[in-house]
Amino acid sequence: MFSGKPLRFKIGVLILLTALGMLAGVFLGGCGQRKPSPASGGASGGRIQVVATIYPLADFARLVGGERVSVTQLLPQEAEPHDWEPSPKDIMKLYRAKLVIYNGAGLEPWMARLLPSLQSKGVRAMEATKGLQLLTFAEEEKQGWTTYVNGSGRFREKGEMNDAPVDPHAWLDPLLAREIVSRMAKELIAVDPAGKVDYMRRAQALQNRLADLDRAYTVAARGFRRKDIIVSHAAFGYLGRRYGLRQVPLLGLVPEQEPDAATLAKIVDYGRKQGIRYVFTEPTVNPRVAETVARELGVPVLPLTPIDSLSQQERERRCDYFDLMLQNLNNLKKALGE
Numbered sequence: 316m317f318s319g320k321p322l323r324f325k326i327g328v329l330i331l332l333t334a335l336g337m338l339a340g341v342f343l344g345g346c347g348q349r350k351p352s353p354a355s356g357g358a359s360g361g362r363i364q365v366v367a368t369i370y371p372l373a374d375f376a377r378l379v380g381g382e383r384v385s386v387t388q389l390l391p392q393e394a395e396p397h398d399w400e401p402s403p404k405d406i407m408k409l410y411r412a413k414l415v416i417y418n419g420a421g422l423e424p425w426m427a428r429l430l431p432s433l434q435s436k437g438v439r440a441m442e443a444t445k446g447l448q449l450l451t452f453a454e455e456e457k458q459g460w461t462t463y464v465n466g467s468g469r470f471r472e473k474g475e476m477n478d479a480p481v482d483p484h485a486w487l488d489p490l491l492a493r494e495i496v497s498r499m500a501k502e503l504i505a506v507d508p509a510g511k512v513d514y515m516r517r518a519q520a521l522q523n524r525l526a527d528l529d530r531a532y533t534v535a536a537r538g539f540r541r542k543d544i545i546v547s548h549a550a551f552g553y554l555g556r557r558y559g560l561r562q563v564p565l566l567g568l569v570p571e572q573e574p575d576a577a578t579l580a581k582i583v584d585y586g587r588k589q590g591i592r593y594v595f596t597e598p599t600v601n602p603r604v605a606e607t608v609a610r611e612l613g614v615p616v617l618p619l620t621p622i623d624s625l626s627q628q629e630r631e632r633r634c635d636y637f638d639l640m641l642q643n644l645n646n647l648k649k650a651l652g653e
Contacts, residue, residue, distance in 0.1 A: 363507045366412040368423050369396055370624045371486040372443055372495075374636045376416055379518045383510045387412075392625050393599045396422050397568075401429075413506045416499065419444040420483035421544035439580065441502045443495045444485050450552055453479030460555030462543075462563050463573075464581045485623055488553040489529040489640070494520045528640055532558050535644055539651040543589045545582065545604060547597045550621035560647075565604050571617055573604060583611045586598060593650040595619035597628035609622050615648045 335579075362385040367373035373388040380386060387408055390399055390585070401409075406429065409415050417423050419442035426440075433440055455461040485491045500518035504511045506549060536558040544551070550566040563582060566573055586594070586608065594616050596605035602616065609616045620629075623640050629639065 330377045340400060346629070346632040346638045350418045351392070361511075363414065363503070364412045365406055365414045365416065365503075366415040368426075369418055369621050371412050371492070371636050372418060372499075375492070375496055375504070375521065376500055376503075379496060379514060381508060381513060381517050382509075383513060385502065390624065392630060393623060393627065395599075396623050400425055409433060410438065414502055415440045416437075416502070417441070418441060418483055418486075420481040420485065421450055422483035425453060425500055425644065434509065438505055441498065443498070444483065446498075447485055447491050447494055449483050449485060450556065451479040452482055453550060455482060455549070455552035455555065458556070459547055460552050460561055461562055462585075463567075464563055464585045465578045467540055482552045484550045484623070486555055486636075487551065487621060487640075489525040489532065491553065493525045494546050496521050522636065528637065529557075531641075532644055535648050535652070536560075538648070541590065541592075541651045543585075543591060544595055544619070544647070544650065545586055545591055545605075545608060546595045546619055547600045548621075550597075550623075551619070562650075565608060566600070579604070579611075582608055586612045586614075589650070591622055593646070595646070597621060598629060599624055617650060619646055 322430060363374050363383055365380060365384045365386045366389050367376050367386060370387045370388060370390075370392070373386050376384065376386045389401065389405055389408060391398055408604065410433065413543065415438055417426050417440065419426075430440055438610040450460075450463065456463065486495065496518050500514045503514045507514075532554075538561070542559055542561050543563060545558055545563045545565065547564070549562060549568050551560065551562045554560055555562055565579075585591075591612060592614050594605050594609040594612065594614060596602040596603065596616050596618060598618050598620050605616055618641050620626075620643060622636060625634065634642075
């Protein structure tokens, strides 16, 4: 396995694999035992009010902000971000914040109409994906990181290569997440300069964890014997680009786009030809279609979560972003590395 590699490299890889095994053991035992952050809601106690639209951004904000911030997640857990709209009560939460963090890349189209009034009231807004090397769904298809098993291709077939929407799921790439965290620290410093040292320290610690997560995925990907994954919807293009995977979405770009019988038959045929051994589903999406395909293929179903929100079970187990990224990695290893 390690022939020809320097001893220092061998030892480093072995240590990383051992750590991954320990982390997997922690996860399989029920996610982290981390206590809920005292800055994650309720009485603010003079802390800086931060509103983040989706779960991963809220989790990062809590980790960077620590005791200096009170973070509110705007979208309810298990809500579908692609079609959610804020209520008047939700909009008031935005107006009361010092800093609003939203994903951008088309995930919250309603934010565009709210930004002028938020800014006029002195609310600072951070678009998390601004400046990142983003992909359109068409680019993912063109580069082979996504395959739409419905003829010639989802975008090529409809002539939409130049008008395809941007994939918003950048947080699933740990290195893109590092860039988000770096900008998040700067935004927090802008609204709370007195906390600069603490924000920078905590952001660096979080970036180090994300770098470790990227190394874990990179090491695991070297052992993958396959690259095709049948998934619920097209949320994993950034993982595909970073680690050499190819997603085959069952439900299109959003979970509501259910396939017809002909498309399902083609996906089953594709899965047989590619030797698919597991079908992935999302904890917050109805598993009916994935279970149908798995049954036709004669293979089990495994969770692969886009981490845009937490399921009730994940909340009860106190899972966080890192727990779920490690769960995803463990399940990818099971599906692709055997």
